[in-house]
Amino acid sequence: xxxxxxxxxxxxxxxxxxxxxxxxxxxxxxxxxxxxxxxxxxxxxxxxxxxxxxxxxxxxxxxxxxxxxxxxxxxxxxxxxxxxxxxxxxxxxxxxxxxxxxxxxxxxxxxxxxxxxxxxxxxxxxxxxxxxxxxxxxxxxxxxxxxxxxxxxxxxxxxxxxxxxxxxxxxxxxxxxxxxxxxxxxxxxxxxxxxxxxxxxxxxxxxxxxxxxxxxxxxxxxxxxxxxxxxxxxxxxxxxxxxxxxxxxxxxxxxxxxxxxxxxxxxxxxxxxxxxxxxxxxxxxxxxxxxxxxxxxxxxxxxxxx
Numbered sequence: 001x002x003x004x005x006x007x008x009x010x011x012x013x014x015x016x017x018x019x020x021x022x023x024x025x026x027x028x029x030x031x032x033x034x035x036x037x038x039x040x041x042x043x044x045x046x047x048x049x050x051x052x053x054x055x056x057x058x059x060x061x062x063x064x065x066x067x068x069x070x071x072x073x074x075x076x077x078x079x080x081x082x083x084x085x086x087x088x089x090x091x092x093x094x095x096x097x098x099x100x101x102x103x104x105x106x107x108x109x110x111x112x113x114x115x116x117x118x119x120x121x122x123x124x125x126x127x128x129x130x131x132x133x134x135x136x137x138x139x140x141x142x143x144x145x146x147x148x149x150x151x152x153x154x155x156x157x158x159x160x161x162x163x164x165x166x167x168x169x170x171x172x173x174x175x176x177x178x179x180x181x182x183x184x185x186x187x188x189x190x191x192x193x194x195x196x197x198x199x200x201x202x203x204x205x206x207x208x209x210x211x212x213x214x215x216x217x218x219x220x221x222x223x224x225x226x227x228x229x230x231x232x233x234x235x236x237x238x239x240x241x242x243x244x245x246x247x248x249x250x251x252x253x254x255x256x257x258x259x260x261x262x263x264x265x266x267x268x269x270x271x272x273x274x275x276x277x278x279x280x281x282x283x284x285x286x287x288x289x290x291x292x293x294x295x296x297x298x299x300x301x302x303x304x305x306x
Contacts, residue, residue, distance in 0.1 A: 029264060030221055042253060046187035046221045048261055049228075053183025055201060060103050060177060067103075067170055070096035074163045078156065086159035093159075093166040094144055097137060100166075100173045101126065107180050108255075112204025113244045121245075128248070130256045131263075132172050136165050181262045185211070185228055187221070194225040196235065197254050204243045206251050210236040 029048040060066055070092045077089035101122050105111040114125055119141060123134040140162045143154075182199040194211040213234050214225040241251035 028224070029261070030224075042257060044189045045257070046189055047224060048257065049185040049225065053198065054179050054181045054262075055107055056179060057103060057107050057177040060174075061099055065095075067096040067099045067166075067173075070099070071163065071167050071170060074166065078160055078163060081156045083153050086154050086156050089159045089163055090144055090154060093163045094141075096166045097141075097169055100169050103177055104131065104173055107177055107201060108182075108259075109199055109201035109204040109206075110243055113242070117245075125245070125248070128252060128256075129259050131176070131259055137169065140165055175266050176262055179262065179266065181258055181265060184258060184261050185214075185225060186257070187224065192223050194228070195238075196228075197258060199255070199258055206241045206243060206254055208238045208240070208254065210238055212236065 030046070074089040074092035074096070077085045077092060079085065098119065101119070102111065102115065104126060105114055105122060108129075110125060110129075114122055117125075120138060123138055123141075126132070127134045143158060144162065182201060184197050186195045186197060188195060194214045194216070196207075196209045196211045198207045198209065199205075200207070211225075211228060211234055213229045215227040216223045216225045218224075241247060241254070243251060243255070
């Protein structure tokens with residue numbers, strides 16, 4: 001493992017994935033407001049400043065058939081309610097499921113080291129990352145394998161269940177594919193630094209940086225930073241992880257925090273009113289929001305250019 005990174009620098013980004021940068025200062029998740037931050041291995045987190053950097057997949061499978069179309073084909077296959085239609089429905093639903101899972105691996109950078117893994121292994125890393133439970137998908141995938149490899153019949157009801165799960169998976173994946181948060185600032189217990197987590201999906205790397213020159217306010221949970229500078233010169237390298245299966249225990253706590261931030265922002269909720277906390281963040285009232293086309297990446301190969 002290489003423990004050095006060279007901050008944030010411009011690099012290649014896949015054409016089908018758009019990089020976005022926004023600042024919305026109300027998007028803070030604090031330890032005293034959310035039990036997620038109190039559960040191991042994240043119980044050292046004081047707060048998450050989320051909705052900072054996010055990725056958007058412009059098109060799922062731009063060179064081929066969209067998962068939604070495969071699901072529509074599967075529903076059409078079910079109309080006949082016979083064995084022929086049920087087998088065809090399973091095939092189309094399977095294509096939708098596999099394409100959705102592979103798209104999720106692509107936008108998160110996991111595809112660099114997991115694209116060649118078996119389908120059950122792909123589901124395992126998705127569940128460990130806390131995207132969503134995969135037990136139903138695993139169960140139905142086993143049934144599908146029996147049909148395809150042992151040449152057994154399938155009932156209409158079994159096929160209908162598989163198509164329904166494929167459709168539910170599509171509803172789960174699409175919001176993430178359109179807005180996956182890949183950069184957040186966090187505060188740690190007994191650490192006054194502004195820590196920035198950044199996932200470079202084009203390289204399959206996750207970087208941890210210490211940032212300087214951000215403004216901050218004191219609160220009941222310690223210093224909270226805002227007005228984060230975006231220049232690479234304001235970042236200090238701490239550590240970089242390749243998203244490999246062999247080191248999953250090291251990078252997964254950081255990665256799952258990005259996943260949680262993504263899910264948290266997909267379903268926004270107002271925290272309980274706390275006058276003291278509100279008083280401490282009054283400086284955020286002069287909030288700014290802007291977007292940029294800058295693409296930030298983590299690349300160890302650049303460190304010798306300093």
